């Protein structure tokens with residue numbers, strides 16, 4: 355549309371492109387005022403439409419350079435851990451810059467394990483002295499929780515919550531709402547006004563933890579404690595965020611989390627977290643990867659669907675080690691069965707028809723360890739029949755089963771990329787990540803007709 359100014363002294367010769375049309379002859383003052391107002395309004399609307407179109411174009415240009423990946427799977431399947439591996443691979447410097455925040459999470463994991471044990475063994479008279487020595491850790495837990503939850507004043511009380519009732523034989527978890535408090539923890543470090551108060555809190559917590567480190571180590575190696583935990587049916591070694599074997603190192607004042615520690619740290623995701631990464635290597639600096647990391651527990655799953663329409667790939671995680679476990683949110687449901695059901699639902703989604711599918715059968719290390727200790731797979735998965743109870747056969751069986759579900763339930767023929775993973779093993783996961791990256795890029799090119 356072209357706007358032509360005309361002289362205030364009166365109309366000039368009209369052209370076919372002239373807009374708005376010339377004023378009618380004999381126009382009164384009032385009619386002129388009304389006409390000018392209408393023209394101004396039309397111009398305003400036109401400009402706002404042009405602006406909207408320009409924004410759409412910008413968004414389109416941006417999206418062409420973006421690969422969007424949705425991580426799905428039940429709680430504790432390893433979604434956030436795989437995401438950490440992607441961060442480490444795509445943007446290692448940005449990932450290492452977060453070490454400080456992960457230290458607080460690891461400290462909280464450790465302190466919660468200790469406080470949990472003290473709660474479970476609260477009736478043991480012989481441990482009275484130990485309980486007193488370790489009692490300052492209650493305060494440390496509160497300080498760490500406060501430091502992490504204070505990131506968002508809008509829901510400061512609820513950012514970090516008790517996720518698991520302790521009577522399930524598990525230490526309670528730390529959970530994070532979308533908006534990720536640990537990142538905010540970092541941001542606040544850079545904020546001069548709040549840095550002092552917050553780092554004071556974290557520093558005090560670190561000092562108390564350091565002072566208690568020998569007591570923690572001796573509590574953990576105490577035979578009365580171990581016997582009592584066994585009697586209560588509590589096995590912390592098998593639980594996420596377990597750092598008691600490393601207590602002396604983790605609680606040391608100079609402790610710097612290793613990459614392996616960061617991968618083992620547990621922070622439950624609530625809601626959907628968006629992580630934007632620009633590849634620091636591979637010579638594709640302009641390409642952005644956007645990962646959506648979702649909370650996997652049942653109550654969280656409704657929030658996944660809005661993302662289905664808009665992603666290039668889904669990474670579905672299943673913990674192979676979950677065959678003899680139940681969901682924390684519904685203890686009548688076997689976790690592997692829950693994963694099968696979830697997978698079937700995801701495969702049959704019409705919204706995901708054109709999406710690249712990647713399946714990660716995770717926690718291979720724990721599966722192996724469980725089978726080696728003689729836990730029977732067929733006892734929990736009847737359809738396994740009389741195949742050998744070893745890692746090779748069980749993991750192959752699981753691959754076959756997931757592939758068959760995918761073939762049967764997908765609305766169209768689609769390639770499925772399957773990988774067996776141990777997401778806390780940086781080296782083997784790096785190879786898998788490269789393969790996933792390449793598969794997603796190739797599929798994107800095919801679907802945009804570049805190949």
Ligand SMILES: Nc1nc2c(ncn2[C@@H]2O[C@H](COP(=O)(O)OP(=O)(O)OP(=O)(O)O)[C@@H](O)[C@H]2O)c(=O)[nH]1
Nearest residue numbers: 429430431432433434435594618623650717776777
């Ligand atoms: N041993 C072992 N531990 C793993 C593996 N993958 C993840 N973990 C650990 O399992 C715990 C749970 O992993 P997360 O990545 O937090 O699980 P998630 O799927 O994001 O869970 P939600 O956020 O609750 O949905 C973490 O403490 C990880 O360190 C694995 O392959 N082997």
Ligand SMILES: [Mg+2]
Nearest residue numbers: 433434622623
């Ligand atoms: Mg998570």
